[in-house]
Amino acid sequence: MLADDLKTAPRDCGDCPIRHKAVCARCEPDELTQLDKIKYYRTFEAGQTVLWAGDHMGFVGSVVTGIATLTQTMEDGRTQMVGLLLPSDFVGRPGREHASYNVVATSDLVMCCFRRKPFEGLMAETPHIAQRLLEMTLDELDAAREWMLVLGRKTAREKIASLLSVIARRNASLSLSKAEGTMVFDLPLTREAMSDYLGLTLETVSRQISALKKDGIIQLEGKRHVTVPDFDLLLDEAGDDGDGGMLS
Amino acid sequence: MLADDLKTAPRDCGDCPIRHKAVCARCEPDELTQLDKIKYYRTFEAGQTVLWAGDHMGFVGSVVTGIATLTQTMEDGRTQMVGLLLPSDFVGRPGREHASYNVVATSDLVMCCFRRKPFEGLMAETPHIAQRLLEMTLDELDAAREWMLVLGRKTAREKIASLLSVIARRNASLSLSKAEGTMVFDLPLTREAMSDYLGLTLETVSRQISALKKDGIIQLEGKRHVTVPDFDLLLDEAGDDGDGGMLS
């Protein structure tokens, strides 16, 4: 299965599914050629740790397919997820020797990696890369701040509804459809991972999901497959104002 | 008093107290001349709102002196601080028409503003500005993620100790001294602002500060002047591992 992934991993940037969204999105063909020289693919199985906080980082890179989590842990084991890495998201910080967070593959994962030193050199010469990275970092900062409101001020039910609406909205944008009306998707996270994202216990996550189901806000088939009959109802439960946080 | 601030505001970038830390830190003299053409100073009194979320933003800029807060509010009034803006911190997002957060001056405030459109143009031509902004944004993202752990997983006492240690550490870095041993500083925030930062009520903030005082972790003169006899003890209370989060 890993061998399969390696075989099906894009060899050519032209075929790459994240070509227009990743850190290389703005690159011209010649810049892409440069990047191509220092890139290589790595695959990870679901559950595998990509990086431990404090590890030396020889590379930076982009998630091509699959999902990974960025987590921080206290000595006594309390864990907080601080980022959810989806296809096109960037891992690592140019100029930084050591990883700041744990990166764990939640599903099978393919990453497009660049050796760090050459990448930093390329970044200094190629404004298109730095520009795109700035834009992506600003987006991540907005997402992190949005999440601070969720963590600091929302109730357990609102937290769950917020997470579901984020996942639903992202799924819609992948399939190029609007975030409205009936929506169907699969949860990419276990109850425990959700609890780490939301600053709750897994029992509370389970209870609140059951409650939303009972109230008809969502429907469940199995543990992971979710149907949202009316997206606006879900947004009401999340306590967000109407606009859905889409500012520009 | 406002007139005073205006008079004492630096007219020349050479004298500017944030020259080596702000978004202009990397600029060459000629680049600085360009920036100088589109810059102007604005002052705000303590308590004044600099920007409302959703406002049209005609400018971006840097905090020169004073302190401001970045907050997000839900319709029912629940408020979460998502950033604390200190001298040299940047306000606004290039390319974004409207403010995403409320910006409120916590103390009297002087800002160095740039008209947004010309600034965006300059950024495209001057890699030094974009480079520095990327670096600053990555630092803010790290700070936001650190705060997600505080909000999601720490107890009230740990939250207070975390906030105090952040403030103490920052004060130390301003006075170029090490963060260790006995430290003395003033709280730049009201109890209510602290509660908005930490996702607590102001009563809980007050109680936990009293508890830390009773336990000898801190001493108080008046409401704002804090003495930390042993910084390591405070860090223990914050639940942080020894390293203090200084990764690079």
Add this chain to the structure above:
DNA sequence: CAGGAACTTTGACCCAGATCAACCTGTGGT
């Protein structure tokens, strides 16, 4: 197809922090 292991749900109980309320303290205005 039995036996696990990982994940999930549900119930009973408890407690940290919220809420409601009273009072204290310092500062500026008239």
Add this chain to the structure above:
DNA sequence: ACCACAGGTTGATCTGGGTCAAAGTTCCTG
């Protein structure tokens, strides 16, 4: 000098979500 008021403290009580415990589901693996 007095008052008003913003900011802060402290007490009493309540409750949302945590903790502990048990059992149900799904999916492997032998």
